[in-house]
Amino acid sequence: MQESIKRILLLCVGWLCVLLGVIGIFLPLLPTTPFLLLASACFMRGSPRIANWLHNHPTFGPVINNWNEHRAIDKKIKRRATFFIVLSFSLSIAIVPELWHKVMLASMCAALLFWFNRLREIEPVARATENT
Numbered sequence: 253m254q255e256s257i258k259r260i261l262l263l264c265v266g267w268l269c270v271l272l273g274v275i276g277i278f279l280p281l282l283p284t285t286p287f288l289l290l291a292s293a294c295f296m297r298g299s300p301r302i303a304n305w306l307h308n309h310p311t312f313g314p315v316i317n318n319w320n321e322h323r324a325i326d327k328k329i330k331r332r333a334t335f336f337i338v339l340s341f342s343l344s345i346a347i348v349p350e351l352w353h354k355v356m357l358a359s360m361c362a363a364l365l366f367w368f369n370r371l372r373e374i375e376p377v378a379r380a381t382e383n384t
Contacts, residue, residue, distance in 0.1 A: 262298030266291045273312070285315055285325070285333075292316050324372035337364060 269291035276282035288306070295303035307313050307320075318324055325333075341361035345354045 259298045262294045266294035288312050324374035326376050327373045
């Protein structure tokens with residue numbers, strides 16, 4: 253009984269994280285990769301079949317596998333993420349009226365960019381082409 257509740261909870265959290273990750277593709281303030289990594293961890297414990305699907309997914313799989321195997325991020329994804337981090341924080345800083353909010357947001361942006369840009373980069377893996 254206890255195991256089935258744990259499995260159901262892991263599956264629910266995993267699918268919620270996949271949903272948030274997909275939404276994060278379109279909303280720059282919501283990060284995609286951390287949600288997909290959390291979903292992967294939940295699925296590995298709750299449903300290896302779904303974890304396998306996620307790891308072999310053409311869009312999500314490479315990001316998860318790069319992190320799991322190399323603890324690194326694709327160079328192209330890192331550049332894109334850095335751009336959207338700066339864009340998001342810049343818009344937020346422009347919108348908030350209080351100076352201390354602007355300073356807080358600028359500090360958070362600097363700390364996030366410092367941490368994020370220290371992550372290892374990996375060259376994108378060339379996709380195999382089929383001969384027809």
